[in-house]
Amino acid sequence: MNRVFGPLLTLTLAVAGSADAQELDAGARFFKQRCQACHSLTPGKNSPAGPNLVGVVGRASAATDFKYSAALKASGLTWDVATLDQFLAAPAKLVPGTRMAIGVPNGEQRKEIIAYLASVTN
Numbered sequence: 001m002n003r004v005f006g007p008l009l010t011l012t013l014a015v016a017g018s019a020d021a022q023e024l025d026a027g028a029r030f031f032k033q034r035c036q037a038c039h040s041l042t043p044g045k046n047s048p049a050g051p052n053l054v055g056v057v058g059r060a061s062a063a064t065d066f067k068y069s070a071a072l073k074a075s076g077l078t079w080d081v082a083t084l085d086q087f088l089a090a091p092a093k094l095v096p097g098t099r100m101a102i103g104v105p106n107g108e109q110r111k112e113i114i115a116y117l118a119s120v121t122n
């Protein structure tokens with residue numbers, strides 16, 4: 001029996017796993033295109049254009065040594081998945097006065113990018 005179900009199970013797991021991998025892949029590609037010009041995901045590497053985003057999921061807002069806007073510093077947010085989703089959809093709507101000007105209107109893309117951000121930790 002195992003000879004039949006063993007490979008089948010392996011195949012099923014591989015397919016289930018590749019859905020996640022696809023999401024991360026799409027998120028990584030999207031990050032390169034839309035975020036990397038201003039944000040680094042390399043620990044300790046800072047850009048004058050935006051804060052480092054390593055480990056940002058779950059982190060308090062404005063917690064790196066980047067020169068944040070007064071608005072983001074005063075926001076007191078925690079970047080959990082739901083808050084990040086709201087911020088990325090329309091940054092200035094959640095944090096009026098933020099210096100992050102671009103949003104990601106597509107919810108599917110936000111989901112991919114947040115999954116990718118969550119996968120990059122210190």
Ligand code: HEC
Pocket residue numbers: 031034035036037038039049050051053056060061062063064067068069070071072079084088097098099100101102103104113
């Ligand atoms: C043109 C530059 C620029 C681009 C492109 C950009 N950002 Fe930002 N981002 C900023 C700046 C500047 C801030 C700090 C905002 C402030 O201080 O109000 C910021 C802040 C953030 C924060 C909050 C970080 C913290 O430490 O509190 C997150 C999360 C974030 N950006 C995610 C993204 C994502 C994801 C993308 C791509 C879809 C992106 N940003 C694209 C400039 C940019």
